[in-house]
Amino acid sequence: MPKVTFIEHNGTAHTVEAANGESLMRAAVDNNVPGIDGDCGGECACATCHVYVEADWWEKVGGRTETEETMLSFAAATKDNSRLCCQIMMSDALDGIVVHTPDGQH
């Protein structure tokens, strides 16, 4: 299975597997990765799965969806490489992707 690495604000890295087609949010929650809440269950309605995508992967993850864009504009500490990871679906092309979690989701 493809792997994704989440790096916490404090530097701790968590590498977990995610099935193709599964969102990175789901993979984080299922594996109890700290720093990703996913309170709305993947509906792109809460902005509690905010991550920063590492530069090498930014092109590969594709663009933000329109709803995601709006939701992110209300999230705290957004940057140019911010995404809501419930909207990033795992694929072989993303095997090895690295994302960072913000200081807090609320």
Place this chain on the structure above:
Amino acid sequence: MTSVVVVGAGHAAIQLAASLRQGRFDGPITLIADEAGLPYQRPPLSKAFLAGHMDEPALALRPANFYAAQNVTVVENDPASAIDRAGHAVVTASGARIGYGHLVLATGAANRALPVPGADLPGVVGLRSLAEARGMKAILGDLKRVVVIGAGFIGLEFAAVAAERGIAVTLIEAAPRPLMRGVSAVMSDYLAAAHRGWGTRLLTGTGVSAIIGTTRAEGVELSTGEIVPADLVLVAIGVVPNTGLAAAAGLEVGNGIVVDSLLATADPAISAMGDCAAFPMEGQGRIRLESVQNASDQARCLADRLLGKPAAYAKLPWFWSDQGALKLQIAGLSGGHDRTILRGDPASGAFSVFCYQGERLLAVESLNRAPDHMAARRFLAGAAAVTPEQAADPMFDLRTAN
């Protein structure tokens, strides 16, 4: 603290276990469940699951391997029957004795029973557990006429799914309008009109005097004397918190298990959280909330205390409900508002209602307007402020409020 035992394995319990492990708690964690199978999410039961857009495996709060990986024990299908406070142990129905360092009551709530003759007939059902939802889903295709008693969130969500399936729905509400205590009159009226538009016969200000039928429910007799025929009757008149276990153990209960702002009961070794807990909230007195947000945030708050970082619980309440294509999101508690400001045009199918008490914003109800909801959560959490004039101005960008 040596070990944590949780009674209940719902939204709050699973979040507590997850947060304790994230916080490096390495003692035993045991969740005592009264159901068999993987702990599951309830919101989809009256929405995507019933409508057939989500299957059963997707309902699981966490996958099966989570429990082994995180070293969390779930005692399935063996309800807690007593608490031995002096001995720091829970006794289960099967007679097992499970010792605790700290005990957390996360027992949720149960469907309120309808106090009329015939309410115990087969064909009169509730919608709270997976078993009930499964049963409902299995027969949905055969139903021609249903009566839903209670126009609360669950009654409305079910009515929307049933109407979409072409079932003739009669929705009976004792109060003058749906969601009387939950939402503003503007939102309530909009939802009432939407349901009527989907073909549902909504009767407000109407009581139920009996369920008619000999071997199973065949109809509902209204306070007006009318008998509405039904293949199935859904009773959705609210819930009562599961406080029996706590009360029998001598803990204080009222409308819920009484806890302080740290979610602690009077017994320092016992806490309560989620749907079953009555907790103090600034400006509200002692309240009890039924929402995923409340269950999850209280679990995180309690986990922090058990990890040695106590803080009073003070999270902003928020809630959502999907009815057909309508996505309602509510931030804050609207009780006591004296005026409402409309943002957006209800006729467009996307608008928000800002509920104010004087100049103070109490709550925002957004329909198909998630960005307003996100902004509202910032305002209500005190991160920014919006005046009634700004809220009403469609040209005002909520993101620029400060």
